[in-house]
Amino acid sequence: MTDEVDVLIAGGGPVGLTARALLARWGVRTLLVEKHRELSPFPRSRLVNVRSMEIFRQLGIAATVRDRAFPPEFGRVRFRDRLFDPDLGSAAMIGVHAPIPDSPEYGVVTSQDRLEPTLLAAADTPVGFGVELVALSEEDDGVVAHLSTGEVRARYVIAADGANSTVRQLLGIDIDGPGAMARMTTVVFDADLRQWAAEQPAGVYFTATGMFAPIYPEGGWAWFVPTPAEPGDWKSLVTDAIGVDVAVKVLRVQQFVSTGFVASHLRRGRVFLAGDAAHTVPGLGGLGMNTGLAAVHNLCWKLAGVLHGWAEPSLLDTYESERKPVAHLTLRQAVANAHQLRRAQQRQDGELPWSERYFAQMGLVLGVDYVTTEDPGAEYTPTTEPGHRMPHLPLADGRSTLDAVGEWFTLFTPTPTVFHHGEWPVRVELLADQRQGALLVRPDGYVS
Known part of the structure; x- marks a missing residue:
């Protein structure tokens, strides 16, 4: 730990860890603090899209991320009544299931708890786990951050401390959007489904009773389901949703609220919001984490330029003007994905709802325009x-x-x-x- 840095990063998820790695490449002195005592043990975000892999390529870790992920054939979704029922439909994840001509990289299906250790190892700058940021006070030439372990002075702060961001609340920044959309539960469990999954590969299996996802290539599963009013026995619920009598061992259960919003401001003085602290979207379509990674990629070179003296401080104003419109576009797409999934589960569409439309979002992944900030549409040109x-x-x-x-x-x-x-x-x-x-x-x- 140190008491004076260029940039203090609050939050040790993928966005905060990526910001730390990017700033380290620029020779910027950072300190990352994370209130939890270790990296998250839950799979959470599971899709690393093409643009994020390009960022990881620049950091020199794309090959490591890919080697620890599922093979490309798992870049597909399948839609069923129960997990072991026949397909109602299937769709490839564009830019994940196979390479595309528009990038030297392709996306991967992996788990956040498999990704984060790679990001942590991408830099050797200080990290404080079990350290909480509790207050901020801005001075003329920096920020004094009051931590649970003492004070740190920083020229700038990146707040990547999640959807319930302490920093955003300390700054009094409002949010715009639908807010809380659903109460959800993640059930992490073991079941011997490896051979079956290898014959019917998919990164996500959407069912009428929730979403199943293999966690690691070597085994492990997660079930994402709307939280029941009376949960009862999770083992029995998982077994019933699978659709066959298979031995299930429940390992962890986590409840959370699926939310959607964009902060009214991404910056206040010397403090910048990033990741879920800045914009949170429903976890359908793999848009949330990837949007946050692209945002800090936008921010970190600007911070480095100002700190090293070759850019005017006014350059930092462009972080909000360039990334806030993208956050709103992403939120609209994610909410549309959620509504489409809900209609399909309720059989409200006459045609098979599981077409390429759901994953036709390469325009949003690769085609955002920082000049006009217009919607790039589904296709990338x-x-x-x-x-x-x-x-x-x-x-x-x-x-x-x-x-x-x-x-x-x-x-x-x-x-x-x-x-x-x-x-x-x-x-x-x-x-x-x-x-x-x-x-x-x-x-x-x-x-x-």
Whole structure:
């Protein structure tokens, strides 16, 4: 522990851990504090989409995440009455079930408790588990954070401390959106279903009695179900929902509230909200965690620029102006997913409800536009217009254009050039073709 840092990160989930790893690459001094005494033992978020894997590629951990995840054939969903019943329908998760031409990476199905140790190991900066942030006071040149273990002074604070964020409440920031949508329960259990799952692979099995998900390639299951008024015996409930007489051992039960909101502000002074503290969506379609990862990828290079002196503090204002519209778009998509699932479970659609429509969200994953902030739609169309993610294109040496992006600005040009760039970090990437002009790309991979 230290009593003075550049950035204090509150919250040790995927978003906070990713922010820590990104800032470490920039040489920014950080301290991450997490009120729980260890990483979460629950599977929680289970889909790492293409864009998040591109971020992990930049951090050098994409291969590790992929090696610990399910194979691509599990990037599919199946829809049934009970787990062992025949399919009512099935759909591939686009960008997960198989590679796509728009990225050198593809998404993976994994579990949050399998992902977080990899993120924790991605940096060696200080982490305090069992340390709670209880109060904040801002000064002219920083923030004094009052922790359960003492005080820490930081130039800036990233609050990634969850949907019930203590920091958001301390700052008095309101939320917009539907709020609490459903009371849910996660039942983690063991049952010998490995051979059956290998023959009928899926990352998620939607049933009339809840959602089943294999947790790890080597075994383990989770059942996500609306919390019954009188739960009774969870072992019997799980066995009945499976649909066959199979030995079930319940390991853990966790109840939670599914919520949907966007904070009215993502920044107050020197404090920035991130992850579920900034925006929370229903966990259908794998949008929540991934949106938070993209947001801190947007934020961290800007913090590094201001802290290292090559960017004006006003650059930090663009975090909210660029990411808040994306959060609202994501919330609308996630709520639509939840309504579609509910209609399907109640058989309110005449056609099979489990079409590609549910997972046709590559436009939202890869196509967000920081200039117009318009809805990109379901499909992704590559473009080099300012405000869009730099498209994946092969370079002469076999790398992707995305591999030329890192802790610097990248100037793509076919013409060797010398230009004055002051103290800000920039690299020139020569293109072996006859096109003219140049393209400047930000450290987060967006065309500047």
